[in-house]
Amino acid sequence: MTPYELLIAPFADYGFMRRALVACAALALGSAPVGVLLVLRRMSLVGDAMAHALLPGAALGFVLAGFSLWAMSLGGFVAALAVALAAGWLTRRTAQREDASFTALYLIALAGGVMLVSSHGSSVDLMHVLFGSILAVDDGALLLVAGVASCSLLALAWAYRPLLAECVDPGFLRHVGGPGARVHALLLVLAVANLVAGFQALGTLMAVGLMMLPATAARFWAARVGPQMLAAGLIAMLSGVAGLLISFHGEQASGPAIVLVAGGLYAVSLLVGAREGLVWQALRQHRHRAA
Amino acid sequence: MIELRNLTVAHRGHPAVHHLSGAFEAGSLTAIVGPNGAGKSSLLGAIAGQLPVAQGDVKVEPGLRRRMAWLPQQALLDRSVPLDVADLVALGAWAHIGSSRALIAALHERVDAALAAVGLAGFQQRLIGELSAGQLQRALFARVLMQDAPVILLDEPFNAIDARTTADLLVVVARWHSEGRTVIAVLHDLEQVRVHFDRALLLARRCIAWGPVAEVLCAEHLLQARRMAECWDETAPVCREVA
Numbered sequence: 001m002t003p004y005e006l007l008i009a010p011f012a013d014y015g016f017m018r019r020a021l022v023a024c025a026a027l028a029l030g031s032a033p034v035g036v037l038l039v040l041r042r043m044s045l046v047g048d049a050m051a052h053a054l055l056p057g058a059a060l061g062f063v064l065a066g067f068s069l070w071a072m073s074l075g076g077f078v079a080a081l082a083v084a085l086a087a088g089w090l091t092r093r094t095a096q097r098e099d100a101s102f103t104a105l106y107l108i109a110l111a112g113g114v115m116l117v118s119s120h121g122s123s124v125d126l127m128h129v130l131f132g133s134i135l136a137v138d139d140g141a142l143l144l145v146a147g148v149a150s151c152s153l154l155a156l157a158w159a160y161r162p163l164l165a166e167c168v169d170p171g172f173l174r175h176v177g178g179p180g181a182r183v184h185a186l187l188l189v190l191a192v193a194n195l196v197a198g199f200q201a202l203g204t205l206m207a208v209g210l211m212m213l214p215a216t217a218a219r220f221w222a223a224r225v226g227p228q229m230l231a232a233g234l235i236a237m238l239s240g241v242a243g244l245l246i247s248f249h250g251e252q253a254s255g256p257a258i259v260l261v262a263g264g265l266y267a268v269s270l271l272v273g274a275r276e277g278l279v280w281q282a283l284r285q286h287r288h289r290a291a
Numbered sequence: 292m293i294e295l296r297n298l299t300v301a302h303r304g305h306p307a308v309h310h311l312s313g314a315f316e317a318g319s320l321t322a323i324v325g326p327n328g329a330g331k332s333s334l335l336g337a338i339a340g341q342l343p344v345a346q347g348d349v350k351v352e353p354g355l356r357r358r359m360a361w362l363p364q365q366a367l368l369d370r371s372v373p374l375d376v377a378d379l380v381a382l383g384a385w386a387h388i389g390s391s392r393a394l395i396a397a398l399h400e401r402v403d404a405a406l407a408a409v410g411l412a413g414f415q416q417r418l419i420g421e422l423s424a425g426q427l428q429r430a431l432f433a434r435v436l437m438q439d440a441p442v443i444l445l446d447e448p449f450n451a452i453d454a455r456t457t458a459d460l461l462v463v464v465a466r467w468h469s470e471g472r473t474v475i476a477v478l479h480d481l482e483q484v485r486v487h488f489d490r491a492l493l494l495a496r497r498c499i500a501w502g503p504v505a506e507v508l509c510a511e512h513l514l515q516a517r518r519m520a521e522c523w524d525e526t527a528p529v530c531r532e533v534a
Contacts, residue, residue, distance in 0.1 A: 176385040
């Protein structure tokens with residue numbers, strides 16, 4: 001197999017692969033920077049919880065309107081946001097920590113969603129909702145993904161300063177009259193919107209992979225937040241392209257292939273990342289500078 | 292002037308500050324002292340508007356609270372976030388830059404000047420996670436300088452800081468006082484208070500004494516404060532005191 005046949009031909013010859021490629025690129029641009037902020041705020045697992053929480057909404061959309069992109073997306077968005085808001089409310093009103101509130105609510109939501117789909121559809125439908133199908137992305141889905149990515153980047157650019165200030169010193173931001181609670185809510189909305197955009201292509205269980213794995217890997221390549229977002233976006237895009245090619249040539253499901261590549265890039269970053277990669281740490285262990 | 296009128300601040304129903312009345316005059320330099328658990332940080336938090344008031348109130352002129360600079364204890368800061376020292380200090384100019392306005396050249400110059408004033412010239416590009424405790428406290432003082440506030444609230448600003456850094460930052464505090472700003476600092480080192488502060492408020496949840504440092508920090512008052520802070524009753528009845 002020539003390099004052209006391996007790397008270019010699948011995209012040049014097949015329209016569905018080109019659509020999938022554009023969807024992956026948009027998802028990468030939108031969700032990876034959001035993932036970086038979730039990591040900074042120590043909310044990595046909250047992203048995972050919200051990805052699971054959108055299932056009952058998507059399932060309800062499916063039960064009411066069949067495989068309607070907009071019904072399932074809207075349902076998923078409302079369900080995940082409701083879980084996020086309810087978890088925040090429980091955390092404020094009870095002694096429970098935020099991660100415990102999220103865990104309790106997303107498990108209930110996930111079980112409810114699976115029961116809803118399995119009682120109203122086939123196991124094929126359930127698999128579609130859980131794992132998505134990036135090779136079946138249509139114009140509507142592409143518009144949704146690109147729209148969410150564009151809005152995410154614009155919102156991040158506008159709220160970059162308060163988002164960072166909220167990460168480092170929320171008390172100070174609140175005291176000077178900054179939009180602390182609002183930027184926290186904005187981050188949750190952006191996370192949910194990107195997960196919803198990704199769920200059609202990657203499924204509810206895989207969507208969070210393209211958000212969090214590149215974000216965690218990026219910390220091994222860049223020190224500052226801006227470069228980390230750039231690195232995360234590039235890693236996510238690379239995961240998309242490589243995952244699609246593996247899926248095409250190996251006749252594997254695309255969602256898991258993309259997330260597994262992202263996982264592989266995380267492992268590579270962990271080992272040889274320029275900043276505190278394990279290999280460099282081991283090599284540096286016995287050396288130090290003179291001053 | 293900041294006036295406290297029968298102020299009570301409570302945590303889970305128990306008073307941290309109990310029926311406190313008095314005033315911090317404009318331009319005064321006051322140290323709040325007292326044993327651990329005396330309510331010092333709670334009082335500062337209530338003055339800053341960060342803690343809810345259970346009873347009474349803190350009376351400040353309209354708009355002043357937004358212009359107060361409040362420096363809480365370092366533990367509240369997440370140093371793992373990869374933020375430049377210059378970016379941290381520039382946040383002090385929030386009133387000018389807000390969420391999305393660009394940092395103009397004049398503000399960059401003010402950031403440089405503030406860092407130089409606290410002995411951190413050249414630290415602009417360092418990450419806050421790479422600073423020592425003393426250097427971080429200097430950076431936070433630079434952020435307060437950027438706020439250019441008429442009232443400055445400092446919560447245990449010299450904890451875990453070496454003598455040299457403490458001496459340098461006390462010079463900054465003295466300059467704020469000479470510029471006519473009101474400075475209120477929670478402190479533990481009574482000798483430091485005697486040397487560097489004009490007035491003191493000795494707190495043990497209730498006010499033990501409030502006035503000139505020499506009068507407040509006498510042996511009788513200090514003993515009284517220690518006794519009051521040590522009494523704690525989980526099953527205490529509901530307080531009926533009005534003032």
